[in-house]
Amino acid sequence: MAEIALRSADVADAAAIARLHVAVWRQTYRDLAPREAFTALDERYRLEKWREKLSRPQADQLVLLAEQENRLVGMGAAGAPSDDAFGGRGEIKFLYVDQAVKRQGIGRHLLRHLAMHLAERRYPGAALSVVEGNRAAAAFYQALGARVIGRQVDPGPIWRSHNIIMAWDALDGLPRQP
Numbered sequence: 227m228a229e230i231a232l233r234s235a236d237v238a239d240a241a242a243i244a245r246l247h248v249a250v251w252r253q254t255y256r257d258l259a260p261r262e263a264f265t266a267l268d269e270r271y272r273l274e275k276w277r278e279k280l281s282r283p284q285a286d287q288l289v290l291l292a293e294q295e296n297r298l299v300g301m302g303a304a305g306a307p308s309d310d311a312f313g314g315r316g317e318i319k320f321l322y323v324d325q326a327v328k329r330q331g332i333g334r335h336l337l338r339h340l341a342m343h344l345a346e347r348r349y350p351g352a353a354l355s356v357v358e359g360n361r362a363a364a365a366f367y368q369a370l371g372a373r374v375i376g377r378q379v380d381p382g383p384i385w386r387s388h389n390i391i392m393a394w395d396a397l398d399g400l401p402r403q404p
């Protein structure tokens with residue numbers, strides 16, 4: 227496998243991020259998300275959101291990109307928790323790996339660096355929400371040492387998804403080797 231390089235994203239990356247986000251999202255949720263979400267959450271919508279996110283970073287935000295021969299093949303974000311249900315742990319979000327390079331360790335690589343960032347910012351652990359029914363992602367997090375700590379309904383206006391909250395109580399040694 228060609229080498230994977232990680233780097234922090236900036237606003238100039240918004241279009242490439244939106245493209246990868248929409249492609250992986252549609253593949254992942256094709257049997258789970260309502261039709262309206264497929265229509266509304268298109269590249270134009272995501273591009274605007276990513277431009278906003280990258281030009282006005284939230285507390286402790288890191289958006290990390292994984293590139294292979296200068297092509298974006300994965301991404302992930304970390305930052306302050308958006309929900310009390312995360313128990314003050316740092317939040318991991320938007321972990322997406324291109325279908326073509328799945329299961330080659332890129333997700334684990336991104337997660338490790340996102341966890342290092344949260345540790346530097348002195349969070350006591352990491353947490354995230356996974357859509358109920360996204361079994362592959364839940365299995366991935368579980369294989370890397372996360373446990374289920376609760377449930378949550380996404381308040382989002384477009385898709386009120388039912389989610390499982392998964393967490394790690396320590397950041398050193400995360401992710402555990404499967």
Ligand SMILES: CC(C)(COP(=O)(O)OP(=O)(O)OC[C@H]1O[C@@H](n2cnc3c(N)ncnc32)[C@H](O)[C@@H]1OP(=O)(O)O)[C@@H](O)C(=O)NCCC(=O)NCCS
Nearest residue numbers: 321322323328329330331332333334362363365366369404
């Ligand atoms: C989930 C995802 C981020 C994992 O990234 P990845 O690069 O494919 O995963 P890795 O190669 O790093 O996997 C590490 C370990 O996790 C486990 N794992 C990964 N994918 C798995 C799957 N589909 N089923 C079961 N276990 C899995 C395995 O133990 C794997 O180690 P192994 O391949 O040596 O057995 C990626 O598949 C993805 O983008 N999925 C679609 C989007 C998504 O659901 N994102 C999460 C939103 S919460």
